[in-house]
Amino acid sequence: MRGAELLLILGALQSFVSQRIHVYQIPEVTVSEDTTVTLQCNYTLSNMENATLGWATWYKHTLRGPKVSNIDGEFIGRVSQAAQNDFTERRSAGIQLHRAQLSDSGIYICQVSFSLKNDVSGHGNGTFLIVTGSIENNASYNFLIMLVIVGAVSLVLLVSLAAYLRCTNNGPNTDNITTAEQQLHAIENTDYSMVNMPTTQFCVESPQRKRSPNTQVYCEVAVYYEIQGSR
Structure with missing residues (x-):
């Protein structure tokens, strides 16, 4: 009797271990605003034979925080998820975020779930998304900085020339x-x-x-x- 109980316990442990999910994410991504960014997410599941139904859920800032999907909040109409074939065959659960905004900067967490004998899920450590100003804005900013530098140099040259002329005029005739x-x-x-x-x-x-x-x-x-x- 004890042997049978031990086998049941070992079988349960083996089933638990085989169904454990590991999720991997890129630590950091930088993108310019008004462009499309891909947030990658991959997972491993040792026993795929009983994996009949699986899905990925993305959250912003923290696990169970605001959902990141095409029908939620500030992301409506701006999110594309990986195709089902890519999810099951390539084990890819990434998303694409379109028309990135400065306010989109933050941590994005990918959670992968499967409906087996028991629901099993796992999540990554998160990807830190950094959205910077557009290329046009950066070019304008750099041009403004250049104008300020040229103006400062011109002012120094004019002051130096005025001081030189003053010293020359005050000298002996x-x-x-x-x-x-x-x-x-x-x-x-x-x-x-x-x-x-x-x-x-x-x-x-x-x-x-x-x-x-x-x-x-x-x-x-x-x-x-x-x-x-x-x-």
Whole structure:
């Protein structure tokens, strides 16, 4: 009697083990919005002889969470499931999500179930779906970034040019100094009465009315030259 009970227990355990389902999913998928994305799901079932009816159910975020199907909530009209032949022969339970939206980002869990002597089911670890902006939006964003960079570089160049011109305009006027030197040497060569007297002393002590035209120009040029030289 004990032997018969042991055989029954072993048979039940073997039946349980043979009917166990393992479900596999891709960890992560990235797709652009307004495109179609495939969420893959595959399973293994050791004993397919008694598997007369099977199906796949998809959930978003958590197991038993919002269902992902063509007739549920935000996914109405946007979900395509694997054909029955693919499900039973290829053991594929994936779905396609059409016109992906940014709000579709999240974890999607695939659960595979079979109606045997007892209902048996198993689920995967989930696929993390990431929906990014469309290609057109990304191109516009990159173009805007490029315009900002070009504008910043142009502004720096303009500021640098303005600073350079300002420094150049505030510098000494070498042309005026050169002209003053030429006039001063020309006057010194023609008016010998000022040779023995320092320029500053002569121009201060000599009344302007007693100066000749050449002497007057000499004083003005000399004073200008000394002022420029002291800077």
